[in-house]
Amino acid sequence: MNEKIPYKTYLEESELPKQWYNVRADMKNKPAPLLNPATLKPMTAEELSAVFCDELVKQELDDTTPYFDIPDEIREFYKMYRPSPLVRAYCLEKALDTPAHIYYKFEGNNTSGSHKLNSAIAQAYYAKKQGLKGVTTETGAGQWGTALSMACAYLGLDCRVYMVKCSYEQKPFRREVMRTYGASVTPSPSDTTNVGRKILAEHPGTTGSLGCAISEAVEAAVSTEGYRYVLGSVLSQVLLHQTVIGLESKTAFDKIGVKPDVIIGCAGGGSNLGGLVSPFVGEMLRGENNYRIIAVEPASCPSLTRGKYAYDFCDTGMVCPLAKMYTLGSGFIPSPNHAGGLRYHGMSSILSQLYDDKLIEAVSVEQTAVFAAAEKFARVEGILPAPESSHAIKVAIDEALKCKETGEAKNIFFGLTGTGYFDMYAYQAFNDGKMSDYIPTDEDLAVGFAGLPKVDL
Amino acid sequence: MNEKIPYKTYLEESELPKQWYNVRADMKNKPAPLLNPATLKPMTAEELSAVFCDELVKQELDDTTPYFDIPDEIREFYKMYRPSPLVRAYCLEKALDTPAHIYYKFEGNNTSGSHKLNSAIAQAYYAKKQGLKGVTTETGAGQWGTALSMACAYLGLDCRVYMVKCSYEQKPFRREVMRTYGASVTPSPSDTTNVGRKILAEHPGTTGSLGCAISEAVEAAVSTEGYRYVLGSVLSQVLLHQTVIGLESKTAFDKIGVKPDVIIGCAGGGSNLGGLVSPFVGEMLRGENNYRIIAVEPASCPSLTRGKYAYDFCDTGMVCPLAKMYTLGSGFIPSPNHAGGLRYHGMSSILSQLYDDKLIEAVSVEQTAVFAAAEKFARVEGILPAPESSHAIKVAIDEALKCKETGEAKNIFFGLTGTGYFDMYAYQAFNDGKMSDYIPTDEDLAVGFAGLPKVDL
Numbered sequence: 072m073n074e075k076i077p078y079k080t081y082l083e084e085s086e087l088p089k090q091w092y093n094v095r096a097d098m099k100n101k102p103a104p105l106l107n108p109a110t111l112k113p114m115t116a117e118e119l120s121a122v123f124c125d126e127l128v129k130q131e132l133d134d135t136t137p138y139f140d141i142p143d144e145i146r147e148f149y150k151m152y153r154p155s156p157l158v159r160a161y162c163l164e165k166a167l168d169t170p171a172h173i174y175y176k177f178e179g180n181n182t183s184g185s186h187k188l189n190s191a192i193a194q195a196y197y198a199k200k201q202g203l204k205g206v207t208t209e210t211g212a213g214q215w216g217t218a219l220s221m222a223c224a225y226l227g228l229d230c231r232v233y234m235v236k237c238s239y240e241q242k243p244f245r246r247e248v249m250r251t252y253g254a255s256v257t258p259s260p261s262d263t264t265n266v267g268r269k270i271l272a273e274h275p276g277t278t279g280s281l282g283c284a285i286s287e288a289v290e291a292a293v294s295t296e297g298y299r300y301v302l303g304s305v306l307s308q309v310l311l312h313q314t315v316i317g318l319e320s321k322t323a324f325d326k327i328g329v330k331p332d333v334i335i336g337c338a339g340g341g342s343n344l345g346g347l348v349s350p351f352v353g354e355m356l357r358g359e360n361n362y363r364i365i366a367v368e369p370a371s372c373p374s375l376t377r378g379k380y381a382y383d384f385c386d387t388g389m390v391c392p393l394a395k396m397y398t399l400g401s402g403f404i405p406s407p408n409h410a411g412g413l414r415y416h417g418m419s420s421i422l423s424q425l426y427d428d429k430l431i432e433a434v435s436v437e438q439t440a441v442f443a444a445a446e447k448f449a450r451v452e453g454i455l456p457a458p459e460s461s462h463a464i465k466v467a468i469d470e471a472l473k474c475k476e477t478g479e480a481k482n483i484f485f486g487l488t489g490t491g492y493f494d495m496y497a498y499q500a501f502n503d504g505k506m507s508d509y510i511p512t513d514e515d516l517a518v519g520f521a522g523l524p525k526v527d528l
Numbered sequence: 529m530n531e532k533i534p535y536k537t538y539l540e541e542s543e544l545p546k547q548w549y550n551v552r553a554d555m556k557n558k559p560a561p562l563l564n565p566a567t568l569k570p571m572t573a574e575e576l577s578a579v580f581c582d583e584l585v586k587q588e589l590d591d592t593t594p595y596f597d598i599p600d601e602i603r604e605f606y607k608m609y610r611p612s613p614l615v616r617a618y619c620l621e622k623a624l625d626t627p628a629h630i631y632y633k634f635e636g637n638n639t640s641g642s643h644k645l646n647s648a649i650a651q652a653y654y655a656k657k658q659g660l661k662g663v664t665t666e667t668g669a670g671q672w673g674t675a676l677s678m679a680c681a682y683l684g685l686d687c688r689v690y691m692v693k694c695s696y697e698q699k700p701f702r703r704e705v706m707r708t709y710g711a712s713v714t715p716s717p718s719d720t721t722n723v724g725r726k727i728l729a730e731h732p733g734t735t736g737s738l739g740c741a742i743s744e745a746v747e748a749a750v751s752t753e754g755y756r757y758v759l760g761s762v763l764s765q766v767l768l769h770q771t772v773i774g775l776e777s778k779t780a781f782d783k784i785g786v787k788p789d790v791i792i793g794c795a796g797g798g799s800n801l802g803g804l805v806s807p808f809v810g811e812m813l814r815g816e817n818n819y820r821i822i823a824v825e826p827a828s829c830p831s832l833t834r835g836k837y838a839y840d841f842c843d844t845g846m847v848c849p850l851a852k853m854y855t856l857g858s859g860f861i862p863s864p865n866h867a868g869g870l871r872y873h874g875m876s877s878i879l880s881q882l883y884d885d886k887l888i889e890a891v892s893v894e895q896t897a898v899f900a901a902a903e904k905f906a907r908v909e910g911i912l913p914a915p916e917s918s919h920a921i922k923v924a925i926d927e928a929l930k931c932k933e934t935g936e937a938k939n940i941f942f943g944l945t946g947t948g949y950f951d952m953y954a955y956q957a958f959n960d961g962k963m964s965d966y967i968p969t970d971e972d973l974a975v976g977f978a979g980l981p982k983v984d985l
Contacts, residue, residue: 077540077541077607078541078607078608079607080543081538084533084534084536104782114618150534150536151535151910152910153617162682164607181905181910181911182635182910182911182912182947182949184949217667221910224906224907224908225619225908225910243952243956244701244949244952246914247938247952247955247956247959248703248949248952248955250959251906251912251955251958251959252901252906252907252954253907302826349682360696378741435578441914445706449639449681449708449709450678450681450682450709450710452608452677453608453609453638453682454638454639455639455705455708490639492639492641492701492949492950493699493949494707495701495705498704498705498708499700499707500702500707502704502707
């Protein structure tokens with residue numbers, strides 16, 4: 072414990088990034104464009120503007136501008152909870168007895184409990200600037216909905232959240248956080264939209280899905296004057312905003328004179344991983360540096376490791392544009408015993424392309440091993456991690472133990488995206504020995520793949 | 529927003545206090561000693577050693593040594609979550625349109641969610657150093673139990689928590705956090721102790737109380753080889769450890785060149801308030817400086833504003849020493865509609881004496897006003913506060929609004945002790961308009977006062 076590197080490296084507020092980094096500008100193979108599901112032609116700005124704010128449409132479509140200024144108002148909001156600390160995990164290193172040096176960027180020190188707030192405030196800001204009355208969105212367990220409700224409360228913007236019904240009923244606490252921030256929360260599927268009514272008619276007992284909630288939120292936005300839809304992951308604009316994580320990390324590493332060798336992040340829709348690794352990938356793309364980058368996904372929802380790289384629907388109701396991505400098919404639903412988040416059927420187009428170009432690796436892990444890693448981490452590092460984040464912890468520990476075998480003092484860096492305070496049902500299942508693993512069979516996956524749209528470009 | 533003072537002032541790790549401050553050393557009127565309930569003589573170190581660790585007994589009894597070194601091991605643990613930020617509440621100031629400058633010390637950025645961890649690690653450390661196997665304690669809603677389980681997990685010490693039964697059953701999430709950190713959690717009253725069995729026999733349907741859980745935890749400690757009892761508030765040793773809050777605050781204020789005019793803290797047993805204000809009170813006692821200090825308590829449990837300054841039992845089972853304090857009587861139980869913490873019948877002896885000497889003021893506030901203040905704060909400052917902390921927020925806002933009337937640019941400083949993530953039932957009641965206030969009548973209070981012991985010194 073006598074090293075010079077502190078436990079926590081905080082940047083000064085003046086060192087907060089002034090621009091987001093658009094990794095697409097440095098990619099030779101650009102992510103494939105979003106397609107209009109009716110015409111199979113690339114979505115135009117005008118078409119997208121019916122769903123998204125104008126400024127966000129620009130960000131979504133721009134794959135050549137390397138940096139976007141972060142508006143002052145967003146930077147002021149960031150200052151309430153950023154810069155987030157880069158933590159040296161001395162206690163975890165000691166517990167593992169590894170020569171590796173372990174670092175993590177901790178994004179959980181805000182009430183939303185995760186990195187999601189970084190994009191929520193950006194999207195809410197552009198909606199407000201455009202003079203809109205409000206925004207709609209979907210949320211599963213509620214991380215994204217909480218983040219958006221916080222951002223909207225701050226800006227005085229109406230916030231309508233469609234929350235997957237089973238979460239709405241079984242996990243009332245995030246719902247109450249959203250209500251405390253003034254958001255209206257509707258269990259999905261609901262009778263407030265056409266797509267919701269259709270799904271309810273076809274599947275009366277359904278407890279909902281993320282894809283269905285997306286469809287409802289989009290419909291609510293496009294059919295309500297002065298509203299637009301916002302999304303917490305997958306989209307390129309979201310990854311852009313989340314690069315504040317990676318940019319701060321780079322600055323902090325430079326400050327302490329350390330270069331990470333391995334960079335690890337959990338991957339659901341890709342917002343955290345993309346934001347964390349983009350600046351590092353940028354250096355690789357420009358030939359300036361080299362890193363080993365690992366995306367970690369649940370074995371029960373393995374879009375990168377077992378999915379197909381194809382155009383697919385982003386939502387169940389098929390009202391959204393088609394995206395080319397590693398996907399399990401929009402009809403894929405993780406088995407009911409899957410406890411954490413990271414349950415989206417697809418993956419960010421940017422990350423899909425980087426993975427296809429072999430700039431990043433991917434591994435899948437099973438959830439009991441993930442919770443065991445989470446518990447070990449919590450007991451020595453203090454922080455109770457979100458199940459999502461714990462996927463990265465699991466692989467960081469594995470890498471550190473490999474270093475123990477080889478004697479290498481590698482710098483292992485992972486993204487700790489959030490805290491698990493609202494995931495105690497899952498921890499309880501683990502504590503009670505009632506958590507199980509499930510790896511989908513090839514037959515299970517075939518069902519999702521069968522629903523992939525036929526797109527021949 | 530163009531001021532030079534940052535949103536968050538973080539000290540360097542090297543600026544973390546190296547000593548705790550013992551305010552009793554500077555008090556002319558010392559707090560009255562703990563009494564043996566059998567002999568009514570002051571408790572000796574030997575008598576206390578049956579219950580508490582030796583080093584903590586020394587700290588408890590020492591009212592002359594002004595500073596105690598913080599052991600390196602505890603400082604290392606502190607570095608995982610400290611120094612905590614001193615925050616300038618720019619957004620709250622703007623929302624209130626007040627000329628006042630509002631600051632808060634935020635203690636919620638750790639998994640226990642509150643300042644309790646500051647003393648938990650100290651008490652667990654001394655237990656470990658003494659070669660003990662484990663510690664016992666009680667917890668109400670679970671803040672203190674969570675903090676202690678984290679500290680014990682870190683040190684490899686067994687942790688047995690008696691949790692008030694109604695909380696154990698109705699609020700399972702904190703229980704699961706404790707279990708994740710390896711603690712055993714027993715609903716109180718239980719059949720594992722004599723006092724628990726006695727209470728169960730007399731009141732079969734009881735859902736427990738904090739005073740009863742204390743009795744059980746003390747009995748479990750003294751009757752188990754290698755165990756001692758630890759307590760999260762009230763005791764002078766706890767206030768000593770918590771001075772890390774006030775000492776860091778002083779250093780941070782000096783750094784930004786600000787002197788607080790008004791210092792506000794919520795008061796239950798007094799651990800947060802005492803730790804926050806001790807260094808400032810010390811300056812007052814030494815005639816170096818002057819501050820206005822306000823203790824805020826719930827109108828439903830008004831020990832300072834409506835209690836008696838008398839010797840009283842610390843627990844229901846009357847197994848603990850007697851303490852002289854402002855008290856409502858150990859038989860006082862807040863009305864069932866009381867939502868937050870701050871429900872202990874008495875108040876720290878140190879704070880009681882300071883209050884009696886008019887060095888600190890006290891006010892009581894009603895809970896619907898507290899939650900309204902909490903919601904306002906959350907929406908503009910981002911952080912969802914604990915109900916306990918929100919008592920201080922309520923009075924800080926009141927003081928800031930007074931400044932608006934008078935045009936004074938006072939520096940208002942309050943302690944934000946923790947986050948409300950595990951208090952969403954209370955927020956739900958508030959969101960649903962189902963929260964009510966209750967101020968005990970003089971007749972209600974008479975019941976508690978009737979149970980005060982007759983101590984004639």
